[in-house]
Amino acid sequence: MNSASTTAIKFDFEVDEMVDSAREATDFLKSIAHEGRLMILCRLAEGECAVTDLEELLSARQAAVSQQLARLRLEGIVDARREGKSVYYSLSDDRIQTIIPVLYDMFCKPD
Amino acid sequence: MNSASTTAIKFDFEVDEMVDSAREATDFLKSIAHEGRLMILCRLAEGECAVTDLEELLSARQAAVSQQLARLRLEGIVDARREGKSVYYSLSDDRIQTIIPVLYDMFCKPD
DNA sequence: CCCTTACATTATAAAATATGAATATGTAAA
DNA sequence: TTTACATATTCATATTTTATAATGTAAGGG
Numbered sequence A, B: 001m002n003s004a005s006t007t008a009i010k011f012d013f014e015v016d017e018m019v020d021s022a023r024e025a026t027d028f029l030k031s032i033a034h035e036g037r038l039m040i041l042c043r044l045a046e047g048e049c050a051v052t053d054l055e056e057l058l059s060a061r062q063a064a065v066s067q068q069l070a071r072l073r074l075e076g077i078v079d080a081r082r083e084g085k086s087v088y089y090s091l092s093d094d095r096i097q098t099i100i101p102v103l104y105d106m107f108c109k110p111d
Numbered sequence C: 001c002c003c004t005t006a007c008a009t010t011a012t013a014a015a016a017t018a019t020g021a022a023t024a025t026g027t028a029a030a
Numbered sequence D: 001t002t003t004a005c006a007t008a009t010t011c012a013t014a015t016t017t018t019a020t021a022a023t024g025t026a027a028g029g030g
Helices: A005-032 A035-045 A051-058 A062-074 A094-107 B005-032 B035-045 B051-058 B062-074 B094-107
Strands: A078-083 A086-091 B078-083 B086-091
Touching (some): A005 A035, A005 A094, A005 B094, A035 A051, A035 A062, A035 A078, A035 A086, A094 B005, A094 B094, B005 B035, B035 B086, B035 B094, B062 B078
Antiparallel strands (some): A078 A086, B078 B086
């Protein structure tokens, strides 16, 4: 506990950094660790689409889908664009574009 | 709703598959979407270590660490091996080895 | 055998998330 | 301007997770 205090300080600093990174990473992971949201993101990875399409895809109620989209919007993960009566959503975070293929390889490969 | 029923059946089948994959993926993501568990996994990615080391790393109580380890064990993500008084943990799931570097690139790169 | 160290488990309280119903807003068309 | 359609928000409640505290077990040393 009291040996090599210089190293201890450096170590604590690194741990703090690690805690910060871990918090960022887990915030990100939590926002995609939800069946509905993940499916929305997978769908958006193929291109922009409207809320109605997502409702069909998830067989979920409008309010529920809208709620998940609101969360993704607040986290800066998706963008919304209104065109007439519809609102079109798209991915706005490169990290999603990065991680979706990784998850696809792990869980969606035919085998 | 009633057009092209053959296509509709195929589509439904694909959606079911997608729901299953999404569940698997989100189960996995949920198990790593926790500050403590993620830090544990990052540490284990560097090699096996004992519970005491993890307690220090997380500055968490023994019981809390043990609980997270229990969860990771149940999910088949880590292995435990007893040697004398200590229990050594290590990663037992390749998907963790795959995803840790991806997360590292996203959240821990110096910049 | 008793004591200490290292770890696990259990019960429970507290906190975070999800779900569902009701309602509101914004747009366009009749 | 009434109506219908598309989407958003709000709020109460249910469910799931996480943290805390207390206790239990396994191993080794004296």
